[in-house]
Amino acid sequence: MDWNQNRGTYHAFISLGAMCQTAYQLRRLGLRRFSGPLDWFTSASSPKVSHLLKSRFNGFMELNNLRLINIVDNHYVLRDITYQVDSYHDFPVPYNINQLHPQFKEQVDRRISRFLKTIKTAPVCFVRTHTSSSEARLLEQALYDISHKDFRILIVNLHKQWGKGVIYEDWGLQRISSVTIPSGRDWRGSDHHWDLIMKGFNLRI
Secondary structure: OOHHHHOEEEOEEEEOOOOHHHHHHHHHOOOOOOOOOOOOEEOOOHHHHHHHHHOOOOOOOOHHHEEEEEEEOOEEEEEEOOOOEEEOOOOEOOOOHHHHHHHHHHHHHHHHHHHHHHOOOOOEEEEEEOOOHHHHHHHHHHHHHHOOOOEEEEEEEEEOOOOOOOEEEOOOOOOEEEEEEEOOOOOOOOHHHHHHHOOOEEEOO
């Protein structure tokens, strides 16, 4: 689907990952109404996210699903091994993970509940980075089963090719549009290029 066909007003814009950049940019652009369940996690595997959606987040971030994989910036990095989703910001060192988990899981569950309620409304625009056309189709199928049918998926992939700006693509998929933009200087991405691609996308007041 051509990117320009999706410009318009939506009831909600929701990040599907794959990293914090998506939620950060939606918030910066004034398009993010609330925190979603994938906003501040890293979810590198699009097929696993599709599985997560199909299961309606069953077992997501349960304590027995979490494994310690690293320590970054004085925080434990914990991975949900079922869905391959990583938490980088929720468990500061040297606090006890078991003690922190109940409050963390309560917050996650609130976000899941709000997400599942919101996607029953229309129209909703989902945004995700680092996703191929075949992976995007899996996301579409998963969302079709659990949400209002009037939704769109924007795939924003990133490149590091000097001299190239925005590359619009048309994968020929009904509800999915794709674009590739410069990766920017850090995890937040390029504000300028996000401004360009999201011009004409508005949040319903």
